[in-house]
Amino acid sequence: MSAQPTPQEKLAELPGDHLVTGDNVVVSDAAVTINGAPEEVFPFLEQMGPRSNDPKKRPDLGGWPMGAAVETFLPTEKRGKREIDPSLALKEGDIITDWFSGEAPVEAKVVEVDAPHTLVFESTRETKNGRKMNVSWALVTKAQEDGTTRLQTRLRVGSVKHQKLVGAIGGVIDRALVAELRDGINERLAGKPEPSEKGYKALKVGAAVGALALAFAAGRKVQKARGGKD
16 A cells, blocks of 8 residues: 555645755655554654664664564564563654664654654765765654544655655655555554564575575586686
């Protein structure tokens, strides 16, 4: 299902809009409907942050509550928690590692929390040529008459050189991530059990087989090269 926002949602003013302004700003909106009231949905958003096997390096937060279709390919310790832990609730001023950490983790600061409706992050990212881009990400919940929640997110990126390209790619990625948040939270609210590790184990086996196949092919090429020289 799509995470496409309505025209009205795209035009609406959201918390955090003032954090990234200027002419070269890319704005990406996503919106989904989740089967629960904001009071049920927001706690899963409020504890989002990377899981950690080494709390000495960074705290172990609630992970990203993705759907089973994604989590089946992740090890258990990297999956989003399926229960609410009040001690993990983010507070204004908290710093978390952003979605994609890599070798040089990008840190995001929590600048606004108004439970159960508003959560806003901001961060600064550096491009390969040393240019800095300011980023804000707002998550806003709104109760619906049928008891569901409309979750709207807005990603704002400043100082963007190729606005159309970044907007197109960023919009697709952002909406895919928000759609996964919807699926993951829906599953948790419905009490669905955590997926088995069969998918993750199959992925590991496939990667190992692929590596062996590549090594075998490389060895054959070396043998042929040596045979030609002889």
